[in-house]
Amino acid sequence: MSAAAAGDSVGLTQTQTVRLFTSGQPLRLEGGDALGPVDVAYETYGTLNADASNAVYLCHALTGDAHAAGWHAGDRRPGWWDNLIGPGRPLDTNRFFVICSNLLGGCQGTTGPGSVSPLTNAPYGMDFPLLDMADFVAVHRALLAHLGVTRLLVALGGSLGGMQVLQWALTHPEDMAHATIVAASSRLTAQNIAFSAVARRAITDDPDFHDGEYAALGTNPDTGLSIARMMAHITYLSEEAFTEKFGRSSQFEESRRGFGVDFAVESYLDHQGQVFLERFDALSYLYLSRVMDYFDPFSRPDALAALAASPVRTMVLSFDSDWRFSTAHSLRIVRRLENARVPVTFRELKSPYGHDSFLLENPVYHATLRAWFDRALEVGP
Amino acid sequence: MSAAAAGDSVGLTQTQTVRLFTSGQPLRLEGGDALGPVDVAYETYGTLNADASNAVYLCHALTGDAHAAGWHAGDRRPGWWDNLIGPGRPLDTNRFFVICSNLLGGCQGTTGPGSVSPLTNAPYGMDFPLLDMADFVAVHRALLAHLGVTRLLVALGGSLGGMQVLQWALTHPEDMAHATIVAASSRLTAQNIAFSAVARRAITDDPDFHDGEYAALGTNPDTGLSIARMMAHITYLSEEAFTEKFGRSSQFEESRRGFGVDFAVESYLDHQGQVFLERFDALSYLYLSRVMDYFDPFSRPDALAALAASPVRTMVLSFDSDWRFSTAHSLRIVRRLENARVPVTFRELKSPYGHDSFLLENPVYHATLRAWFDRALEVGP
Numbered sequence: 006m007s008a009a010a011a012g013d014s015v016g017l018t019q020t021q022t023v024r025l026f027t028s029g030q031p032l033r034l035e036g037g038d039a040l041g042p043v044d045v046a047y048e049t050y051g052t053l054n055a056d057a058s059n060a061v062y063l064c065h066a067l068t069g070d071a072h073a074a075g076w077h078a079g080d081r082r083p084g085w086w087d088n089l090i091g092p093g094r095p096l097d098t099n100r101f102f103v104i105c106s107n108l109l110g111g112c113q114g115t116t117g118p119g120s121v122s123p124l125t126n127a128p129y130g131m132d133f134p135l136l137d138m139a140d141f142v143a144v145h146r147a148l149l150a151h152l153g154v155t156r157l158l159v160a161l162g163g164s165l166g167g168m169q170v171l172q173w174a175l176t177h178p179e180d181m182a183h184a185t186i187v188a189a190s191s192r193l194t195a196q197n198i199a200f201s202a203v204a205r206r207a208i209t210d211d212p213d214f215h216d217g218e219y220a221a222l223g224t225n226p227d228t229g230l231s232i233a234r235m236m237a238h239i240t241y242l243s244e245e246a247f248t249e250k251f252g253r254s255s256q257f258e259e260s261r262r263g264f265g266v267d268f269a270v271e272s273y274l275d276h277q278g279q280v281f282l283e284r285f286d287a288l289s290y291l292y293l294s295r296v297m298d299y300f301d302p303f304s305r306p307d308a309l310a311a312l313a314a315s316p317v318r319t320m321v322l323s324f325d326s327d328w329r330f331s332t333a334h335s336l337r338i339v340r341r342l343e344n345a346r347v348p349v350t351f352r353e354l355k356s357p358y359g360h361d362s363f364l365l366e367n368p369v370y371h372a373t374l375r376a377w378f379d380r381a382l383e384v385g386p
Numbered sequence: 387m388s389a390a391a392a393g394d395s396v397g398l399t400q401t402q403t404v405r406l407f408t409s410g411q412p413l414r415l416e417g418g419d420a421l422g423p424v425d426v427a428y429e430t431y432g433t434l435n436a437d438a439s440n441a442v443y444l445c446h447a448l449t450g451d452a453h454a455a456g457w458h459a460g461d462r463r464p465g466w467w468d469n470l471i472g473p474g475r476p477l478d479t480n481r482f483f484v485i486c487s488n489l490l491g492g493c494q495g496t497t498g499p500g501s502v503s504p505l506t507n508a509p510y511g512m513d514f515p516l517l518d519m520a521d522f523v524a525v526h527r528a529l530l531a532h533l534g535v536t537r538l539l540v541a542l543g544g545s546l547g548g549m550q551v552l553q554w555a556l557t558h559p560e561d562m563a564h565a566t567i568v569a570a571s572s573r574l575t576a577q578n579i580a581f582s583a584v585a586r587r588a589i590t591d592d593p594d595f596h597d598g599e600y601a602a603l604g605t606n607p608d609t610g611l612s613i614a615r616m617m618a619h620i621t622y623l624s625e626e627a628f629t630e631k632f633g634r635s636s637q638f639e640e641s642r643r644g645f646g647v648d649f650a651v652e653s654y655l656d657h658q659g660q661v662f663l664e665r666f667d668a669l670s671y672l673y674l675s676r677v678m679d680y681f682d683p684f685s686r687p688d689a690l691a692a693l694a695a696s697p698v699r700t701m702v703l704s705f706d707s708d709w710r711f712s713t714a715h716s717l718r719i720v721r722r723l724e725n726a727r728v729p730v731t732f733r734e735l736k737s738p739y740g741h742d743s744f745l746l747e748n749p750v751y752h753a754t755l756r757a758w759f760d761r762a763l764e765v766g767p
Binding site: 231260 | 417512516573574575576577579580581583584586587588590591592593609612613616617619620623625628629631632633634641643644645649650651652655656659672676679680682
């Protein structure tokens with residue numbers, strides 16, 4: 006599908022980069038370190054209106070990037086949330102101004118562990134400081150200021166994106182009118198951490214990892230990173246989705262018994278592991294996944310005080326077949342919000358596709374979001 | 387706990403090894419190859435009675451071995467199903483004669499890919515032939531003949547062990563009176579295969595794997611094998627069990643944020659990955675797990691004809707929190723047996739511990755097995 010054939014897509018887009026923090030005026034991280042410079046890659050879709058009252062911020066998930074919608078020259082696929090964004094879509098770009106930035110610690114334009122440290126003129130590697138969900142939010146806020154947006158109409162994110170929205174709403178509710186938290190968690194379970202821990206071990210135990218100095222040495226922990234990605238993909242789909250998509254079929258006309266790629270599901274995972282290497286960095290995987298492990302915002306005293314004192318409206322969505330961040334995770338958030346008398350709309354949506362559902366075009370899901378966004382526009386920020 | 391303090395344990399045991407097939411009279415494998423010699427490691431507990439009517443065969447799971455009960459000199463733990471076997475235990479060794487052998491393709495005494503090939507005088511490596519569930523059964527049958535048992539009172543196994551019992555009951559129902567299939571499957575799902583596929587990839591992509599020739603080269607794919615084991619352990623426990631055992635606690639008094647082992651669940655997985663290296667071989671992991679992927683006995687025409695024409699009684703047990711081989715897997719077996727009018731007793735047992743439950747001492751589970759074994763003894767083989 007070319008950009009020209011994209012129909013009601015936002016069409017061709019490009020990623021911009023802005024330096025939001027410098028070495029002289031660095032970002033103060035939650036953990037105490039100072040980080041600068043910090044460059045941020047972002048895209049916008051639609052037009053900010055005169056009173057800057059139509060801004061929507063998308064927070065991306067673990068391996069997302071700033072390219073949420075439309076097409077870049079040469080793209081085989083549009084941006085990762087393209088089905089949501091564009092003329093006539095739930096985030097109608099004739100009415101909303103949509104912002105999406107690559108996360109701090111990422112590897113697609115925003116400063117991360119693969120960036121060059123001004124101190125050494127070499128990639129940070131493991132010298133990059135440990136991050137916290139609050140650091141992601143601090144950088145998002147700096148981008149908003151740069152764009153002249155003082156208050157978001159909507160903050161929206163799925164999975165790790167939803168965790169950022171939760172953190173943001175708790176600590177800076179003045180920044181937004183509507184917080185939208187999809188398929189997320191306020192606290193990973195031991196099983197969640199276990200999956201991430203094994204993925205990280207696959208990366209750090211890869212002999213090409215070299216304590217994170219692989220870039221300087223001209224190597225890459227391809228094996229570990231693809232294993233991590235394959236394992237993660239198992240958790241992104243429901244068992245039902247795996248069965249529906251692949252069953253036990255062979256990718257060949259007849260099964261070729263052996264230790265190679267035979268079952269269709271093996272071919273799928275193999276492909277996912279390989280294409281991931283082209284677009285993602287192993288250190289970013291470590292840093293970003295570790296932020297999720299430690300995220301536990303409700304454990305702080307008075308965690309909900311600011312949000313409860315604000316007029317922010319929240320929506321929490323889950324998918325019934327999501328076993329990575331099941332409805333139980335969303336309900337934990339909902340109960341905390343309700344207990345603090347924060348207005349919260351909760352919906353468990355039916356979908357057979359597991360955690361990945363939050364990225365898919367599901368009619369009830371999209372209708373729910375559309376109604377929420379439309380109402381937000383009526384109410385204003 | 388020493389053997390002397392083992393109470394009603396079977397006490398000190400030892401593994402015996404017997405050559406069941408030779409190069410001249412090899413095992414004819416389901417896939418067409420001939421394999422010989424085939425040595426089998428086994429243990430027995432209790433005494434075979436005069437009419438050989440009290441024999442119970444235990445089939446072990448993916449990484450089990452012949453040492454099911456009692457103690458070897460130097461053991462820190464007894465055999466893997468010790469809680470089931472011994473005086474006064476459900477498999478009372480004053481009444482039953484219990485046999486357990488290491489699987490064909492294994493690495494704890496029975497011929498497998500790490501054994502020396504008579505053709506090359508070097509370890510088989512990937513030249514070892516691909517195996518089938520029927521090949522495991524063929525070797526079990528040869529051991530039975532060696533031991534002078536013509537008909538088992540009970541065949542019993544959990545997980546891959548249950549799959550062997552199912553195969554055995556379908557193809558040679560004359561060998562047993564009671565087939566006991568616990569936490570097993572007649573056909574892996576795409577998700578099941580996905581987990582195994584990623585585990586195998588971790589092994590085969592380890593640079594120390596050397597296309598399976600690591601033994602000859604004096605290396606071992608430790609990294610890949612431990613990653614495989616860590617990942618498998620995630621599937622052996624329920625999410626609830628992970629939460630109960632570890633929650634989000636740190637293994638230290640205070641969390642030491644970083645990329646090391648911090649959360650208790652990380653320490654657990656790390657330990658499981660490490661100790662596994664001392665006792666298991668990477669090639670056995672590949673060969674045995676692949677047998678499970680391809681297992682699909684009901685797909686054969688007339689798969690149930692022999693069993694349905696026999697007097698074999700079957701019991702199928704599942705655990706409600708098992709998400710590796712959930713109750714749905716067991717029910718598929720039950721429905722097939724019922725449709726063929728094979729007598730089948732089915733029970734879904736409550737346990738919070740997931741797939742691992744089949745190895746644990748759960749009162750209702752053990753009472754169910756005890757009643758089943760006692761009744762078998764009354765009825766006879």
